[in-house]
Structure formats: C-alpha cells, structure tokens
Amino acid sequence: xxxxxxxxxxxxxxEAHPGLVYLDNAATxxxxxxxxxAITKFYTSENANIHxxxxxxxxxxxxxxxxxRQDVATFVGSKKPQTIAFTKGTTExxxxxxxxxxxxxxxxxxxxxxxxMEHHANFIPWQxxxxxxxxxxxxxxxxxxxxxxxxxxxxxxxxxxxIVALNHISNTLGTINPIAEIVGWAHKKDVPVMIDAxxxxxxxxxxxxxxxxxxxxxxxxxxxxxxxxxxxYVDEKFIPKVDPYTFGGGMIEAVTTAETxxxxxxxxxxxxxxxxxGVIGLSKAIDFINELQKSKLIDHLxxxxxxxxxxxxxxxxxxxxxxPKKHFGIxxxxxxxxxxxxVSSFLNHDSIAVRAGMHCTQPLLESMEIPATVRVSFSIxxxxxxxxxxxxxxxxxxxxxx
Amino acid sequence: MNRDxxxxxxxxxxxxxxxxxxxxxxxxxxxxxxxAYNPMCxxxxxxxxxxxxxxxxxxxxxxxxxCALSKASASILMEHIKDKTKExxxxxxxxxxxxxxxxxxxxxxxxELNILVQIKxxxxxLDCVQxxxxxxxxxxxx
Numbered sequence: 170x171x172x173x174x175x176x177x178x179x180x181x182x183x184e185a186h187p188g189l190v191y192l193d194n195a196a197t198x199x200x201x202x203x204x205x206x207a208i209t210k211f212y213t214s215e216n217a218n219i220h221x222x223x224x225x226x227x228x229x230x231x232x233x234x235x236x237x238r239q240d241v242a243t244f245v246g247s248k249k250p251q252t253i254a255f256t257k258g259t260t261e262x263x264x265x266x267x268x269x270x271x272x273x274x275x276x277x278x279x280x281x282x283x284x285x286m287e288h289h290a291n292f293i294p295w296q297x298x299x300x301x302x303x304x305x306x307x308x309x310x311x312x313x314x315x316x317x318x319x320x321x322x323x324x325x326x327x328x329x330x331x332i333v334a335l336n337h338i339s340n341t342l343g344t345i346n347p348i349a350e351i352v353g354w355a356h357k358k359d360v361p362v363m364i365d366a367x368x369x370x371x372x373x374x375x376x377x378x379x380x381x382x383x384x385x386x387x388x389x390x391x392x393x394x395x396x397x398x399x400x401x402y403v404d405e406k407f408i409p410k411v412d413p414y415t416f417g418g419g420m421i422e423a424v425t426t427a428e429t430x431x432x433x434x435x436x437x438x439x440x441x442x443x444x445x446x447g448v449i450g451l452s453k454a455i456d457f458i459n460e461l462q463k464s465k466l467i468d469h470l471x472x473x474x475x476x477x478x479x480x481x482x483x484x485x486x487x488x489x490x491x492x493p494k495k496h497f498g499i500x501x502x503x504x505x506x507x508x509x510x511x512v513s514s515f516l517n518h519d520s521i522a523v524r525a526g527m528h529c530t531q532p533l534l535e536s537m538e539i540p541a542t543v544r545v546s547f548s549i550x551x552x553x554x555x556x557x558x559x560x561x562x563x564x565x566x567x568x569x570x571x
Numbered sequence: 572m573n574r575d576x577x578x579x580x581x582x583x584x585x586x587x588x589x590x591x592x593x594x595x596x597x598x599x600x601x602x603x604x605x606x607a608y609n610p611m612c613x614x615x616x617x618x619x620x621x622x623x624x625x626x627x628x629x630x631x632x633x634x635x636x637x638c639a640l641s642k643a644s645a646s647i648l649m650e651h652i653k654d655k656t657k658e659x660x661x662x663x664x665x666x667x668x669x670x671x672x673x674x675x676x677x678x679x680x681x682x683e684l685n686i687l688v689q690i691k692x693x694x695x696x697l698d699c700v701q702x703x704x705x706x707x708x709x710x711x712x713x
Contacts, residue, residue, distance in 0.1 A: 229640065293706070366632075508637065508638035508639055508640070508642075510612060510638035510639050510640070510699060511639045511640070511694070512696065514577065514693065514696075515574070515577065516694060517695065518573060518574035518577055525612070526611065526612045526613060527612070527613045531613075534613075540613045540614075540615070540636045541613040541614075543610060569578060569581075570586070
C-alpha cells in the first residue's frame with residue numbers, strides 16, 4: 170500500500186488549504202517542501218550567475234546547474250548529460266526541434282506526422298512549420314475509444330516523413346500511447362520520433378535509450394518542480410544538427426565584427442542568463458521523485474482513476490470522453506445540460522479544483538463535437554476520499570440544477 | 572461569495588435564462604452580425620442585430636454554445652437592448668460594464684442586471700458575464 174497521507178504532508182499547499190481537493194494535476198502539480206526549500210536556499214545562500222565568475226559562489230552555482238544535466242539524463246534513461254538541454258518548458262522544447270532542426274531539413278513535398286490528440290504545444294509548431302515550407306501535416310485520427318489508430322499511423326509514415334511527433338500520455342483523454350512500438354515503426358523507415366512527455370515524466374519511466382526515442386520534452390512544473398523550467402532530450406546522433414534559435418551571451422565560441430561561431434548543443438541553446446534557480450528546483454524535484462515508490466504509485470493512481478470512472482457512472486447524464494485501452498490519471502467528462510464552467514464553479518465552492526475548457530486540444534474536442542469538458546487529473550497525493558468528495562459535490566449540483 | 576450565494580444568484584436569474592434564453596435564435600436577415608468568442612474556454616456565440624430602418628431601432632438575437640453565465644448574460648443583454656438605438660445600446664453596455672468592473676456597487680436599471688452584476692465577486696467567471704456585452708460594444712463602436 171502507498172502511504173498517500175505521508176506524501177501529502179510533504180506538500181505545504183495542503184497545510185495552507187486543509188480542505189483542498191486538488192484535481193488539476195495535468196495543468197500543474199503542487200510542489201513539495203524540499204523543492205521550495207531548495208529554491209529559497211539557493212537565493213538565500215548560494216546565489217550567483219553561472220559559467221562567468223571565477224569566484225566560489227559562481228563556481229558552486231555552475232556545478233549545481235551542470236550536475237543537474239547528469240541527474241536529468243539518468244532520470245530519462247540517457248547515459249550522456251550532453252543530451253539534455255534546459256528550456257522554459259515542453260512548449261519551448263518542441264518549438265526548438267521544429268524550428269532549429271526539422272525546418273532546415275523539410276522540403277515542400279515532405280510531411281510531418283502527428284496525432285489528433287496532441288496538446289496545442291505539439292500541434293501548432295508543426296502546423297506552422299508545414300505552412301511555412303508548404304509541406305504536409307498528417308494528423309492521425311483516433312478510434313472511438315480515444316486510442317490512436319495505429320494502422321493509420323503506420324501507413325502515414327513514408328519515405329517523405331521528416332518526423333513523427335506525439336504525446337506519451339494524452340492530457341485530455343489520459344490515453345497511454347505505445348511509444349516504443351511507434352518508435353519501432355518510424356525507425357523502420359528511418360524517421361525520427363519526438364515524444365511530448367509532459368504528462369508522463371513525473372512517474373513513468375521514459376527510457377529514451379532503450380525505447381529509441383530521438384527527441385523528448387517535458388516541463389518542471391508538472392513533475393513537482395518550478396514553473397519556467399523544462400527539459401529537451403536530443404539523441405546523440407542528432408546533436409550536431411540542432412542549431413541555436415536565439416542569440417546572445419553565453420552560447421558563443423567566438424565573436425568577431427564579421428561573424429560568430431557557436432558552442433555545440435546543449436550550450437548553443439543557452440543564450441542569455443539561464444533559469445538557474447529553476448534548474449536547482451528541478452534537480453530537487455527529481456531527487457524527490459527518485460525517492461518515491463514509482464511503480465506502486467502508478468498502480469495506486471491507475472486504481473484511483475478506475476475508481477473515479479466507476480463512481481462518475483453514478484451521475485446521471487455524465488459522459489466520460491473515450492475509454493482507451495491503457496490510460497492513466499486523467500478523465501474528461503461532460504454533464505448533460507450543465508456547462509463545464511458551471512460545474513467547475515460549483516465544485517470550487519466545495520474546495521475541489523478541476524479544469525474546465527478545451528485543455529489546449531481544440532482539434533481533438535472539435536472532432537468529437539464537444540465544445541468543452543470538465544477534466545479531473547490525479548497525482549501522488551490524491552486518494553479515494555478526494556474522489557468521494559467530487560462525487561458528493563457533483564450529485565449535489567445535479568440536484569440543484571433540476 | 573460562498574456556495575449558497577452562488578446558488579441564490581443562479582436561482583434568481585441564471586438558471587431560467589440558461590434554460591429558456593430570450594432571443595436565442597439563428598437569424599439570416601441581420602443588419603450586423605458578429606462573434607462573441609472566448610478562446611480560453613470555448614464559449615462561442617454569434618450575435619445578430621436587426622435594424623428597423625425607419626426608426627433606427629434594433630432587435631438583438633444570439634445563438635451558439637457557452638456556460639450558463641455567459642448564456643444568461645447574453646439573454647439579459649438582448650432583452651435590455653430591444654427597440655433601442657445604437658447610441659442607447661452603447662450606453663447600456665457601457666453602464667453595465669462599468670458597474671461590473673467597479674469595486675463599489677452601482678444601482679442598475681433592472682432587478683436582473685442588479686443580480687447579474689453580483690457575479691463580479693466571483694473572480695474566475697468575470698469573462699463569462701462580460702462576453703456578449705463586450706462583443707456588442709466593440710461591434711457598435713467600430
């Protein structure tokens with residue numbers, strides 16, 4: 170059994186709001202005290218800029234920053250710290266690969282393959298790129314359960330495909346996509362694969378090397394770390410191909426009045442001062458996760474999601490979107506006659522935080538002809554009690570709305 | 572605002588307008604037609620104004636999808652602009668939006684508006700109430 174209570178006690182937000190039922194973890198998780206303390210400690214007693222000073226504080230800050238690359242590499246299953254770049258988040262990581270790698274390779278008669286369930290962050294960069302280069306964006310549809318149509322995905326990948334980009338876990342449906350299998354199909358045709366791991370990185374093993382993932386992105390704030398810091402993993406063979414995308418101090422090899430040469434990836438992405446405290450916080454978040462019993466927590470959250478699905482079935486007129494074969498931690502639903510925003514407002518008054526809206530997956534919802542949904546998403550501090558509170562509140566709302 | 576206050580406001584004005592919105596019709600003979608759309612949440616209405624050319628009075632209609640608050644608010648707006656001139660509609664919209672954005676309470680000319688304006692205490696729902704009013708004002712001021 171997982172001791173949810175002792176995990177919850179490590180998150181100060183629940184002390185500040187004792188009755189809070191936080192079910193919006195797909196938007197952002199809460200932060201444990203150790204992460205908050207690490208950031209405070211950095212600013213209080215370790216603060217200095219990195220890579221620039223020869224004094225002790227700067228050297229220590231540089232070491233803390235650079236050693237996090239190794240921690241993150243190990244965390245994602247890479248042996249090499251030079252495969253890891255720090256970014257602002259998943260969105261920036263994906264934009265870098267679209268604009269600083271794929272763009273120069275993509276020709277007008279070529280294509281990019283994505284799926285209909287992508288978050289806008291893994292949709293719009295590819296759509297914009299294809300428009301700029303007059304290339305084709307192939308959007309693989311889903312079946313009625315919310316699983317990717319694998320047959321269509323496989324036939325979409327051909328010798329004109331420049332990249333396949335998809336999420337590991339859908340932020341709207343909770344679908345777990347068979348990424349290793351998809352990477353296998355893409356690699357048969359020598360096509361690289363980019364994985365948006367925003368929803369999976371907290372607990373699921375990413376194993377970039379053994380899964381053959383070429384590019385991977387996730388955000389710190391969805392794995393108990395700070396806002397404004399994220400990760401990009403680039404497989405070693407693509408490292409020479411990732412160009413700088415913004416220019417400034419810190420990323421150069423030599424500058425003359427005539428021209429500039431740049432450091433190689435990942436340092437060529439570090440124009441300007443880095444989010445040092447963010448990286449320090451991310452490092453602590455990874456330490457925190459490494460102490461968790463991940464597989465037990467995955468089982469706990471899978472059971473909790475199933476329990477929630479079952480109990481939501483008690484509410485008349487409530488429909489859950491999709492029923493994917495493998496799913497994790499996220500359920501989106503509609504309630505007949507009651508708009509998701511009204512549902513969310515009434516739940517809020519019972520101290521239950523859920524998300525209402527389109528969840529940055531407008532193409533997916535439009536394909537299902539649903540304008541908006543309520544989404545509940547679980548994390549390591551959630552328990553059956555939270556689900557029970559949700560159900561009581563929803564039942565009360567249904568009664569009131571009649 | 573607590574849950575009971577919210578329930579009270581919904582009971583007094585929102586639920587009935589949400590269930591049976593006024594002037595909730597798709598029209599084709601519009602003098603002016605424009606969108607009220609919030610991309611953050613997906614609420615989307617098409618608003619249609621039909622002008623009586625002799626008297627320069629308008630009738631407003633809307634259709635589309637949105638939460639109970641945005642729909643009820645649009646419905647109340649349509650009732651209040653019935654047979655009003657462009658200038659009168661602009662004044663009605665401006666007055667309501669000022670009252671809605673002022674800290675102090677201002678008395679508005681109908682019971683329903685005075686109920687609707689109370690939603691300003693509910694910070695997460697400010698856009699819902701203002702959606703149609705802002706779109707109307709922007710369209711008429713163009």
